[in-house]
Amino acid sequence: MGVLMGRVALVTGSSRGIGSAIATEFAAEGAAVAVHGRDEAATAAVRDRIIAAGGRAVMVLGDVTSPEVVDRISTEIGSALGPLDVLVANAGGNPTRPGPLERMSLDEWRAAVDANLTATFVTIAAILPGMKQRGRGSIVTLSSAASRRPTPQSPVAYAAAKAGIEVLTKWLAAEAGPSGVRVNCIAPETIMTERNEQMIPAEVQERLAQTHPLRRLGSPQDVARAAVYLASDQAEWVTGIILDIAGGAVLK
Numbered sequence: 721m722g723v724l725m726g727r728v729a730l731v732t733g734s735s736r737g738i739g740s741a742i743a744t745e746f747a748a749e750g751a752a753v754a755v756h757g758r759d760e761a762a763t764a765a766v767r768d769r770i771i772a773a774g775g776r777a778v779m780v781l782g783d784v785t786s787p788e789v790v791d792r793i794s795t796e797i798g799s800a801l802g803p804l805d806v807l808v809a810n811a812g813g814n815p816t817r818p819g820p821l822e823r824m825s826l827d828e829w830r831a832a833v834d835a836n837l838t839a840t841f842v843t844i845a846a847i848l849p850g851m852k853q854r855g856r857g858s859i860v861t862l863s864s865a866a867s868r869r870p871t872p873q874s875p876v877a878y879a880a881a882k883a884g885i886e887v888l889t890k891w892l893a894a895e896a897g898p899s900g901v902r903v904n905c906i907a908p909e910t911i912m913t914e915r916n917e918q919m920i921p922a923e924v925q926e927r928l929a930q931t932h933p934l935r936r937l938g939s940p941q942d943v944a945r946a947a948v949y950l951a952s953d954q955a956e957w958v959t960g961i962i963l964d965i966a967g968g969a970v971l972k
């Protein structure tokens with residue numbers, strides 16, 4: 721019996737990277753999982769892998785910055801799997817480059833805020849009312865070490881958007897707790913997703929690893945295991961926390 725047996729979960733942005741690992745780990749723990757992305761082929765591949773491993777999964781597609789799209793996704797999941805018990809608002813990413821504030825265009829700023837803070841707000845706004853009505857639910861949001869420990873190497877718009885997600889998480893924990901809904905946040909340091917494996921040269925990976933007390937970079941599974949804990953009843957008295965999955969690189 722897995723710790724998520726009988727639960728229905730949506731993991732946004734699970735067509736690849738961290739989200740894919742979370743969806744896979746949730747299914748292994750017994751959850752029925754809605755795998756989500758915009759890239760249909762990549763999303764279907766994750767769904768098919770979960771089913772091939774004996775798990776239960778469906779695919780939902782679309783841009784989560786659009787309230788209409790998230791409403792449609794929520795309805796599709798309700799018909800296919802039943803009401804959602806768990807939401808991981810993972811979709812996001814960093815569309816900007818590091819550099820001084822005055823070199824950032826308004827379009828770049830808006831892109832980072834939309835891709836992260838707005839997407840998280842829109843997703844939770846569509847899913848939370850059903851959870852409150854049923855008197856139970858667990859929501860996990862995704863921040864980043866970029867906002868936990870701001871440095872000139874992290875783009876300010878991304879860091880600010882992720883800091884906004886942390887405040888949103890705490891605010892919602894207080895607001896939705898009396899309705900039986902827990903809301904927590906995971907803040908990863910550098911995680912070696914497929915994308916980061918390709919983008920970060922090996923010597924830079926090695927140098928970055930040495931800045932972590934645990935002397936390695938993170939894996940998507942490191943984040944997935946934290947998400948399983950926060951989503952499950954093992955964390956039934958935990959809400960409003962920011963959990964640094966950072967190999968000790970963020971100490972506060």
Ligand SMILES: NC(=O)c1ccc[n+]([C@@H]2O[C@H](COP(=O)([O-])OP(=O)(O)OC[C@H]3O[C@@H](n4cnc5c(N)ncnc54)[C@H](OP(=O)(O)O)[C@@H]3O)[C@@H](O)[C@H]2O)c1
Pocket residue numbers: 732733734735736737738739756757758759760762763782783784785810811812813814835839862863864865907908909910911912913915916
């Ligand atoms: N990797 C890291 O080192 C790291 C560190 C700290 C925080 N994080 C955070 O962790 C989360 C996952 O990151 P990752 O590295 O796994 O990213 P990734 O490999 O780039 O994957 C991003 C996922 O989000 C989806 N997505 C992005 N924007 C979307 C939108 N507007 N609508 C629908 N889907 C959208 C993508 O869908 P499609 O590809 O199908 O379009 C994809 O499934 C992000 O919130 C990121 O900021 C990552």
